[in-house]
Amino acid sequence: MTKRQRRFTAYRTALTLLTALGSLAGAALSGAAPAEAAPRGRIAPGVVYEHFDIQVARGTAHGHLLRVDLTDPHVTLDLLHPGKVAGRAPLSQLARTQGAVAGVNGDFFNISEAQHPGVEVTGAAVGPAVASGRALKAAVPKGQRFGPALPPGTSTRDVIGMGVDRRARLDDMALSGSVRTATGSFPLGGLNQYALPVNSVGAFTADWGSVSRVRATCGTDTNRAAPCSEDTHEVTVKDGRVVSWADDPGRGAIPAGTTVLVGREAGAAQLRKLVPGQPVKVLHELVAAASKVAYRFAVGGYPVLTGGQPLPGLDDSAVAVRSAVGIAGGGKRVLLFSLDGGSAYRGLTVAEVAATLRKLGATDAFSLDGGGSSTLVARAPGASAPTVRNHPSGGAERAVPNGIGVFVTP
Known part of the structure; x- marks a missing residue:
């Protein structure tokens, strides 16, 4: 074998290895994604989109993930919202209007008033909300919230947010x-x-x-x-x-x-x-109870993972379509996560969401609104605006009061 042939053989071997590693990374928790799913890969500097199967005891769910690297000075997070607390819009519209490259839906909200005939549904979120450093709203009493039962020890004041120090963290806002x-x-x-x-x-x-x-x-x-x-x-x-x-x-x-x-x-x-x-x-x-650093953005929900450990008492029976956020790297890496919905897809329990984000590298994690609200959007390469990447439960986006947006500056 000539010297040139040996170099070509070594190159081909390395290329094969890199291709195999890339395939394993794309199917991090299980096998390949559906053929019709959007392509994986970097959507902007410091922002990567993935999708993968999630194997659990009762079947297979399909997840969508945005990896956000806050060590990149051009990447930041902020609240997506329609401009008014008592207002809602599809997540893709919120992202497009505010110029985000990607995002996931946010807090639970006042979605119906069947018990109060004639009372207008506000569409307002349950928990605190901070946008671009400005407090928009505070939390409703615990007994007034919409959504599944809260895990023991949590409240409507719980938030996930990013401080002006560009670190994501869990907190309590009163x-x-x-x-x-x-x-x-x-x-x-x-x-x-x-x-x-x-x-x-x-x-x-x-x-x-x-x-x-x-x-x-x-x-x-x-x-x-x-x-x-x-x-x-x-x-x-x-x-x-x-x-x-x-x-x-x-x-x-x-x-x-x-x-x-x-x-x-x-x-x-x-x-x-x-x-x-x-x-x-x-x-x-x-x-904020835990941080002395001012928040750039914050949104409500409830914690499911802290310090690498699931919260005690997480529900492990109710299966649903869900969205969540994971925090890794001391708050400098954020994982925005959402599931596919509809009859063709399986959901996860809250405990399974916590375990999934832990496997993906999160030390802290926070549950967001799920069901028909679960939506993840991301801009495709060369596109001017984000599009929906998961399969929403109702076959189309639900109007939501807020979300977590990923922004990239020049």
């Missing part, structure tokens, strides 16, 4: 706020929420939208289906002064610089003490 007047002050119990705690006052800003605020006074802290309160009051504060009041919560867009205070029970009694022309200062912020 509302800290007050309404202050010359004669005293009282605490704020809500910010742009579809459900307020009993006996509280909530603040609604221009971020809320034009949807009715009546839903905020329905149900109780432990029973979402409880009747709407009959003891309510609403006060409008503009440029720091009370300008109007009403007994019933209203609807319509809230101008910038204006805050509408809605009270129920004892909170309504507090608001009745305010009179037109009276100076009022409304203060509110979301306070």
Whole structure:
């Protein structure tokens, strides 16, 4: 064999090995993906899309994954949202409008009001939300949430987010706020929420939208289906002064610089003490329990994996289509995950989602809304906008209140 032939043989052997390794990586958890599925590979610097089969005891599910490398200074994450808390849109539309290259759906949300006939469905998310460093909303009471039962020890305040230090982390975000007047002050119990705690006052800003605020006074802290309160009051504060009041919560867009205070029970009694022309200062912020670093974005859901270990008590019986997020590399690598839905595909239990993300390298993981909401979008090579990569349960995208977007700067 000549020297040239030996070099060619060595090259061909190396190429065969690399091809085999690439195939194994693409089918990380099992065998090959369906032939009609979108091609795997890098969709932007620091962002890679994969899909693969997931073998579990009761069958095979098919997963879609975005690997996001936050060590790349051109890659970042932010909240996808339609501009108003009480609003929804398909994930692909949110990503296209905001210029994201990829994303996954976000929090659970107020999707129906069968128990409260005539009450407008808000479409607002359950948990806290932060977009581009600005707090949009706080969490509803635990008994008012939509979605499956929460794992023990978790709450509606749980979030996954990315700090201004460009590290992703799990956290707990509580509302800290007050309404202050010359004669005293009282605490704020809500910010742009579809459900307020009993006996509280909530603040609604221009971020809320034009949807009715009546839903905020329905149900109780432990029973979402409880009747709407009959003891309510609403006060409008503009440029720091009370300008109007009403007994019933209203609807319509809230101008910038204006805050509408809605009270129920004892909170309504507090608001009745305010009179037109009276100076009022409304203060509110979301306070993170674990991080001292400000958040660039945060979205609600619930943790399923912390410190490399599944949370105790995760459900291992209910199979459903699901979306989730994994964190690896000390918060510098993020895994956005979603399943295929529909009758042709199998879902996973919450425990299986935690185990899957752990196998993919996550040390922490967070469950997002699932079922018909589960959607993962990514831009194809050469395309100008992201498209849906998984198979949504309903055969088409569901309008959602928010999502996690992947952005790439020049």
